[in-house]
Amino acid sequence: MKNLKVLLSIFILGIFILAASCKQSQVVLRPNEVPNVTHVNLDDFPKGKVLPMINGWGGLTVDVNNAPKGTNFTPLLEGLENDHCQVPHWGYVVKGAVQIEYEDGTKETFKEGEAFYMKPGHTALVLEDLKLVSFSPEDGMHDLSDHLEKKVAEMSKK
Secondary structure, eight states: OHHHHHHHHHHHHHHHHHHHHOTTOOOOOOTTSOOSOSOOOGGGSOSSSSSOEEEEETTEEEEEEEEOTTOBOHHHHBTBGGGSBOOOEEEEEEEEEEEEEETTSOEEEEETTOEEEEOSSEEEEEEEEEEEEEEEEHHHHHHHHHHHHHHHHHHHHO
16 A cells, blocks of 8 residues: 555656646646645545546546446547547556547557556546546546536436
8 A cells, every 4th residue: 555655646746747847738737726635545535426536636636436347438428529538637547457448549458556647538448347546637527527427317317
């Protein structure tokens, strides 16, 4: 667990360095804004949401995604631009594996123990029971979360 904390700390620092160095970055960081919650156990994220997340981390949202093997996110993303998630995500796979497919048809697999960057224009298929932590631009995540909540509500009515 200590190694995971070290990796996540290094990863977060890398996100800030990367975002600061990108001239055309879509990520708006506000490092001088100190969040109300500066650390949280993965088991203590908000419950009862499709995407358990915490906003206000200097312009980023942190979320924990738990999904069982076989989960296909494509139906949940229908109605978004090109029916794909347009929010970039940086993160770490705590457990499992997920295959990411981009709008151009390319695919990549993120596995347990790997840090990742998921560019905009993606969908996902869970290959092994999944637990991952990701960091994303706060504004984009609000819209994505609202969309996912609506889609799940629609699907549960059928």
